Amino acid sequence: MGIIVVIEDDSRIQKTLRRLFEGENYDVHVLHDGLRAKDATSAPGVEAVVLDLMLPKISGRDICRSLKEQHPNLPVIILSAVSEVADKVLLLEIGADDYMTKPFSPRELLARVQAAIRRSSRMGVRPAAxxxxxxxxxxxxxxxxxxxxxxxxxxxxxxxxxxxxxxxxxxxxxxxxxxxxxxxxxxxxxxxxxxxxxxxxxxxxxxxxxxxxxxxxxxxxxxxxxxxx
Structure with missing residues (x-):
């Protein structure tokens, strides 16, 4: 398995996500904010990013937009306390591959992350450049x-x-x-x-x-x- 980058400032959620993904044999790199997101996601073997919207220093929306500009095929799955339709539409338009509203089911999140990785792999096959x-x-x-x-x-x-x-x-x-x-x-x-x-x-x-x-x-x-x- 590859690397899952978790960008989340809540230590309890960090521990939950680390156990969840390590249980599926992923390496998990945890960031407390988005300041090092660019370097972390550029490392070889990164397969997906789980990103909290409410982060210190840099907003999750800005991080998502920046990551998708840099790595358009890298799945970004959003964790958010926001459930309004307008905010979900905004997440789609800035390139988020999926989202889950807090509180969330860890097993469902795992399934969504793995589905996003599979979609990204299929999209990576090109018949012509x-x-x-x-x-x-x-x-x-x-x-x-x-x-x-x-x-x-x-x-x-x-x-x-x-x-x-x-x-x-x-x-x-x-x-x-x-x-x-x-x-x-x-x-x-x-x-x-x-x-x-x-x-x-x-x-x-x-x-x-x-x-x-x-x-x-x-x-x-x-x-x-x-x-x-």
């Missing part, structure tokens, strides 16, 4: 997007969604399926975050975002990526 459509070229390994030869800045979550479309051309995909496959949520109270992320991709990659040629809406069904436009 370069893909493109229209005037857009995508380097999947370097996470670089060019449009008419000019760099396009995408967030980690936008790139993750784009990659999924590129790897599933001409397939009608429901919003619920996108939440499950891209965000890792089997059940979620709203799919609005999917619409927001697709809209952002269209604004950055489509010539006319209001009449998209490539990232098309299939009314009543979801979305379909049409590479030939």
């Amino acid at each position: 370069f893909k493109g459509f229209g005037d857009v070229t995508v380097d999947l390994e370097q996470m670089e997007v060019l449009r008419s030869g000019r760099p396009v800045n995408l967030t980690a979550q936008e790139f993750k969604l784009l990659r999924y479309f590129l790897e599933n051309p001409m397939r009608v995909i429901s919003r619920q399926q996108l939440l499950a496959d891209v965000w890792g949520y089997e059940s979620y109270p709203t799919t609005r975050t999917v619409d927001n992320q697709v809209l952002k991709l269209r604004q950055k990659l489509e010539t006319n975002p209001t009449e998209p040629r490539y990232l098309r809406t299939i009314h009543g069904a979801g979305y379909k990526f049409v590479p030939e436009g």
Whole structure:
């Protein structure tokens, strides 16, 4: 097994998580705050991060956003005392792979972490390093997007969604399926975050975002990526 990085300032939860993951033969690296998160997650063998939102010095949201920009395929599972829908949507949009509300079931958390690791492994298999459509070229390994030869800045979550479309051309995909496959949520109270992320991709990659040629809406069904436009 690899390494699980736990970023949590509550000593009781630290001990619980250490016992939980070490019981499954993971190495566990515990941080009390996010100041060393970048170095800790860059170490070889890190497979996932369990991150508390309420941390001293640097907020969990900022840490999550930074980690996903640096390591877009590294699963980040959030622990939070917040249960409001708006906050959960925000977590999705900054790239969190899953979340659990405190108090939580350790066994359920373990199952979610392992599921996120499996999804990340599947996403890591690439049929080709370069893909493109229209005037857009995508380097999947370097996470670089060019449009008419000019760099396009995408967030980690936008790139993750784009990659999924590129790897599933001409397939009608429901919003619920996108939440499950891209965000890792089997059940979620709203799919609005999917619409927001697709809209952002269209604004950055489509010539006319209001009449998209490539990232098309299939009314009543979801979305379909049409590479030939």
